[in-house]
Amino acid sequence: MTTTLIKKFTLPLFTFIIFLFLWQCVIWIGNYQPILLPGPILVAQSIWHFIISGEIFTHLGISLFRFFVGFGTAILIGVPVxxxxxxxxxLFNAIEPLLQLIRPISPIAWSPFVVLWFGIGSLPAMAIIFIAAFFPIVFNTIKGIRNVEPQYLKIAANLNLKGWSLYRNILFPGAFKHIMGGIHMGVGTSWIFLVSGEMIGAQSGLGFLIVDARNMLNLEDVLSAIFFIGLFGFLIDRLISYLETIILKRFGE
Structure with missing residues (x-):
């Protein structure tokens, strides 16, 4: 058990160290100045400054709020749909072609309308997050429902399960893995577009932090913001995986 844990944490750490070394080698070989490509030490100093000043927590809190409102709304609407x-x-034959037509459109393509409808601030970012998460959740839920084992539906018919009992005891457990697959996809896409959404008219958040640092030519701050975006995107995905494991245990899987 101990050996397994050591390998679990040592290998990613070793990979990360190699990445930092290669990053520094690129700077040495290309003779890049910090104004073009800051080194790992300079970025680490910027990360530390953001932490001890507390600035990163202000922007992060706002970004997480926007993310969970937009993403949570996508789940609350997408799963029932x-x-x-x-x-x-x-309904599938009537609506599915329209959804398939809209799905390939990048959420950022809607940004002119989103800004016109919702103004500037948090609402445009939430709307873009919602659009990015909605379609993966909807289509994976549809796939999950359509892949529920037929014998389970026969058992439900024999037991006269209808309405909420049918959904709670048969359909939701049977489709759960597909639903979670859509949620995982939605987390990735919506977290990516969170940053894009915050670059459109927002005055706070991680996306705004990148734009502001870029305008000031502080590329070490840009990379610091990118680091925090990657870190918390990773943590959110792990949190969803943990909740998925708990629910699967409840279903006896």
């Missing part, structure tokens, strides 16, 4: 389309062939 997926259930409805997955259960009704009529």
């Amino acid at each position: 997926g259930f409805l389309l997955g259960r009704s062939n009529t």
Whole structure:
């Protein structure tokens, strides 16, 4: 057990050290000045400054608030819509082509309308996050509902399970892995577009921090913000995986 834990943490640490070394080698070989490509030490100093000054926590808190509101709304709407389309062939045939037409459009393409409708601030970012997460959740939920084992539905019919009992005991457990697959995809895409959304008219958040640092030509601060974006995107994904494990245990899997 101890050996396994050591390997689990040692190997990623070793990979990270190699990455830092290669990064520094690129600077040495290319003779890049900090104004073009800051080195690991300079970026580490910037990260430390953001932490001890508390500035990063202000921007991070705002970004997380926007993310969880937009992403949570996508789940609350996307999962029921997926259930409805997955259960009704009529609704599926009527609505699915329209959703497939809209799905490939980048959420940022809607930004002119989002700014016109919601102004500047948090709402445009939340709207873009919602759009980015909605479609993966909907389509994976549809797939999950349509892949529920037929014998489970026969058992439900024999037991006269209908309405909420059918969804709670048969459909939701049967489709859960696909739903979580959509949520994982939604986390990745919406966290990416969170930054893009905050670059459009926002005056706070991690995306704004990147724009502000870029305008001041503080590229070490840009890379610091990128580091925090990657770190917390990773932590959010791990949190979702942990919750998925807990729910799967409850289903006995």
